[in-house]
Amino acid sequence: MTLSELARKARSTRRFREGRPVSRQTLERLVDLARLAACEGNRQALKYFLSHREDTNGRIFDLLGWAAYLPDWQGPGPGERPAAYIVVLGDREIAGAFGYDPGLAGQSILLGAAEAGLGGCIVGTVDRDRLRKRFGIPDRFEILFVIALGEPGERVEIETVGEDGDTRYRRDEEGVHRVPKRRLEDVIVRFPAAEP
Numbered sequence: 001m002t003l004s005e006l007a008r009k010a011r012s013t014r015r016f017r018e019g020r021p022v023s024r025q026t027l028e029r030l031v032d033l034a035r036l037a038a039c040e041g042n043r044q045a046l047k048y049f050l051s052h053r054e055d056t057n058g059r060i061f062d063l064l065g066w067a068a069y070l071p072d073w074q075g076p077g078p079g080e081r082p083a084a085y086i087v088v089l090g091d092r093e094i095a096g097a098f099g100y101d102p103g104l105a106g107q108s109i110l111l112g113a114a115e116a117g118l119g120g121c122i123v124g125t126v127d128r129d130r131l132r133k134r135f136g137i138p139d140r141f142e143i144l145f146v147i148a149l150g151e152p153g154e155r156v157e158i159e160t161v162g163e164d165g166d167t168r169y170r171r172d173e174e175g176v177h178r179v180p181k182r183r184l185e186d187v188i189v190r191f192p193a194a195e196p
């Protein structure tokens with residue numbers, strides 16, 4: 001797949017085929033991409049905690065918040081939960097703040113996942129205190145977000161933002177998750193003082 005195809009395919013996926021395992025080696029390959037991402041001052045302050053076993057997965061799942069725009073959906077049910085997670089951490093011994101670095105690393109992971117036939121979702125709604133306690137994550141590490149991963153168990157389609165400008169994603173009658181994206185001409189701005 002070309003980068004252009006991958007960028008279109010790498011949609012946030014929230015329902016998975018839980019029974020299809022994701023190996024630690026696959027997770028390591030994704031982190032290998034993230035570690036090459038651009039980062040402030042090339043400090044490389046991000047660290048990654050990997051989970052792909054049932055017991056650790058189970059201790060992460062209930063600490064995550066899913067799809068705020070789908071209030072009638074409580075998150076993935078049994079059998080459609082993520083098969084793996086990457087917890088993205090900021091190492092405070094390397095940097096005091098982590099700025100844009102997690103976003104760049106996260107997108108690299110999602111693109112790599114799409115290339116590997118996996119789906120993923122960056123989850124920022126995390127009960128960080130309980131996650132820290134459950135895994136004994138030292139204070140040295142700031143918990144930035146969790147990336148849920150697995151074989152996709154849902155169809156996700158891009159559509160164009162309508163006249164009403166509503167960017168909220170929705171799930172249609174067939175269960176397809178639809179994500180409105182603004183048109184190219186609506187995100188490129190022009191300023192009179194810049195025109196010839």
Ligand SMILES: Cc1cc2nc3c(=O)[nH]c(=O)nc-3n(C[C@H](O)[C@H](O)[C@H](O)COP(=O)(O)O)c2cc1C
Nearest residue numbers: 010011012065066067068121122123124125169179
């Ligand atoms: C920093 C960040 C935090 C996010 N947090 C959550 C979250 O807590 N729960 C969730 O279901 N999705 C979360 N998402 C996924 C977004 O909802 C998703 O990216 C957005 O709806 C656009 O869909 P797309 O990724 O398919 O383009 C997050 C995405 C980002 C980049």
